Amino acid sequence: MKEMILNLIEQGKYAEVRNKIADMNVVDIAQLFEEMDKQKLLVIFRILPKDIAAGVFSYISYELQKYIIESITDIEIRNIIDELFFDDAIDFLEEMPSNIVKKVLENTDETTRKLINQFLNYPENSAGSIMTIEYVDLKKEMTVKQALQHIKETGIDKETIDTCYILDDSRKLEGVTSIRKLILSDESVVIKDIMETDVIYVNTHDHQEEIALLFKKYDFLSMPVVDNERRLVGIVTIDDIIDVIEQENTEDFQKMAAMEPSEKEYLKTNALALAKHRITWLLVLMISATFTGNIIKKFDEVLQTVVVLASFIPMLMDTGGNAGSQSSALVIRGLALGEIRTRDALKVLWKEIQVSCLVGIVLTSVNFVRIYFFEKAELLVAVTVCVTLFFTVVLAKIIGGILPIMAKKLKLDPAIMAGPLITTVVDAVALTIYFSIATWLLGI
Incomplete structure (x- = not known):
C-alpha cells in the first residue's frame, strides 16, 4: 500500500491518493506516515479531509506533530485544533515546546484558549490533565x-x-x-x-x-x-486509561531496572540522553557495593585460612540476589495492581517466611550433596556454605518482600526497591552471614 501511494504521489495523482487513504483506518494512516519521507507526508496530510487529518494527527508521534505544525498555515492549524477531541489536543500541547504551544494558542478562539490554559495548569499525571470535556x-x-x-x-x-x-x-x-x-x-x-x-x-x-x-x-x-x-x-x-497503564508499566519497568523513567522511544532517544537516565543509579549502586568489598576485607583472615570459602561467594550472592528479586517483583506488582496494601505487611512477611523456608531447604539439600559428595569439600565447609545459603535465601526473600511496602509507606515508588537495589543489600547480608558462620563453625 505504501509503495502504491508513493507512486501515485510521484505521478501527481493526488485525487486517487486522497481516495485510497480516506478509506484506511486513521491508525493505519498514522503508521504509514511514520515510515514516510516528511515532505511527501506533508503533501498527503494537506489533501486529507479535515476530520481524517485530525484523527491521524492524534496518533502520529510528537516529532511528526511538531514538524506538521511548524510547516502548515495558521488556518490549517485552526482546522486541526477544531477537529481534535479536546483531550488529544491537550496531550499534544503538553509535549510541545513553548513556541509551538504559542503558535497553536494564537490560532484558537478565546474560549478554547482559556480552556486549554486551564487544562495545561492541572498537575502532570492527574485526572485533570487526561480528561476530556466532550461528554x-x-x-x-x-x-x-x-x-x-x-x-x-x-x-x-x-x-x-x-x-x-x-x-x-x-x-x-x-x-x-x-x-x-x-x-x-x-x-x-x-x-x-x-x-x-x-x-x-x-x-x-x-x-x-x-x-x-x-x-x-x-x-x-x-x-x-x-x-x-x-x-x-x-x-x-478508557482509551486514555490504556495509555496511562502503558505509561505507568513502562515507568515501573525502567525503575526496576535502575533507570530514570523516560517517555521517549528507545530508537528515537540519543545516546547522551540514555546514558544520563542510567548513570545516576549505576553510580549509587557502584558506591554502595563498596560495603560488600569492606566486608570481604574485614574477614580477610578467614579467607586466607580456608581459601576454598572464596569459591562459594559468587553462588551465595547470586542466589540471594535472585531470591530477593523474585519476592520484590511479586510484591511491587501486587502493590501496583492494588492486590497488596501497606497494611498487609505482616501477611507478606509471614508468606515470604513460609516460601523462603521451603525454597531454602530444597536449595540447601541440593547444594550439600553437590559440595560434600561431588566436590569432596570438608564436612564443616559444606555445612558452613549450606547453612549460610539457607539463611541468605530466607533473609533475601523477607527483604525483597518488605522493602517495597516500606517504600510505599514512605510515599516512594515501590519500583525503586527492585532487583539491582535488593541485590546490593542482599549481597552485604549474605557475606556477613557467611563469614560469621565460618568463623564460628570452623573456629577461625
Missing part, C-alpha cells in the same frame, strides 16, 4: 424522548455517548445513566426515575494510576471528573 450531560427533569433527542443533536461532537451524566443547574453531578437504558426505556419515563445516583467519580487532582485501578475494579468505559464542589468538569475515557 453528554442531561437534566433529571427530561423525559427519555427529550434526552435521546438531545443526544442526537449534540452527540456528534462528543468523545463518547455510552454514558450520560445528569447535572443540576449549578453543574453538580447528580447521577448517570447509560445510552442502553435510555433506548430500552419508555419515551415518557423521566430521567430521574432511571438514573443511578451512587456515582463513582474522581477529583481533578487524583493521580492517574489510582484512576486506572478504579477502571479495572469497576470495568468502566468512562468516569466523571469533578472539582472540590462536585461540579462535573470532564470525563476520563
Whole structure:
C-alpha cells in the first residue's frame, strides 16, 4: 500500500491518493506516515479531509506533530485544533515546546484558549490533565424522548455517548445513566426515575494510576471528573486509561531496572540522553557495593585460612540476589495492581517466611550433596556454605518482600526497591552471614 501511494504521489495523482487513504483506518494512516519521507507526508496530510487529518494527527508521534505544525498555515492549524477531541489536543500541547504551544494558542478562539490554559495548569499525571470535556450531560427533569433527542443533536461532537451524566443547574453531578437504558426505556419515563445516583467519580487532582485501578475494579468505559464542589468538569475515557497503564508499566519497568523513567522511544532517544537516565543509579549502586568489598576485607583472615570459602561467594550472592528479586517483583506488582496494601505487611512477611523456608531447604539439600559428595569439600565447609545459603535465601526473600511496602509507606515508588537495589543489600547480608558462620563453625 505504501509503495502504491508513493507512486501515485510521484505521478501527481493526488485525487486517487486522497481516495485510497480516506478509506484506511486513521491508525493505519498514522503508521504509514511514520515510515514516510516528511515532505511527501506533508503533501498527503494537506489533501486529507479535515476530520481524517485530525484523527491521524492524534496518533502520529510528537516529532511528526511538531514538524506538521511548524510547516502548515495558521488556518490549517485552526482546522486541526477544531477537529481534535479536546483531550488529544491537550496531550499534544503538553509535549510541545513553548513556541509551538504559542503558535497553536494564537490560532484558537478565546474560549478554547482559556480552556486549554486551564487544562495545561492541572498537575502532570492527574485526572485533570487526561480528561476530556466532550461528554453528554442531561437534566433529571427530561423525559427519555427529550434526552435521546438531545443526544442526537449534540452527540456528534462528543468523545463518547455510552454514558450520560445528569447535572443540576449549578453543574453538580447528580447521577448517570447509560445510552442502553435510555433506548430500552419508555419515551415518557423521566430521567430521574432511571438514573443511578451512587456515582463513582474522581477529583481533578487524583493521580492517574489510582484512576486506572478504579477502571479495572469497576470495568468502566468512562468516569466523571469533578472539582472540590462536585461540579462535573470532564470525563476520563478508557482509551486514555490504556495509555496511562502503558505509561505507568513502562515507568515501573525502567525503575526496576535502575533507570530514570523516560517517555521517549528507545530508537528515537540519543545516546547522551540514555546514558544520563542510567548513570545516576549505576553510580549509587557502584558506591554502595563498596560495603560488600569492606566486608570481604574485614574477614580477610578467614579467607586466607580456608581459601576454598572464596569459591562459594559468587553462588551465595547470586542466589540471594535472585531470591530477593523474585519476592520484590511479586510484591511491587501486587502493590501496583492494588492486590497488596501497606497494611498487609505482616501477611507478606509471614508468606515470604513460609516460601523462603521451603525454597531454602530444597536449595540447601541440593547444594550439600553437590559440595560434600561431588566436590569432596570438608564436612564443616559444606555445612558452613549450606547453612549460610539457607539463611541468605530466607533473609533475601523477607527483604525483597518488605522493602517495597516500606517504600510505599514512605510515599516512594515501590519500583525503586527492585532487583539491582535488593541485590546490593542482599549481597552485604549474605557475606556477613557467611563469614560469621565460618568463623564460628570452623573456629577461625
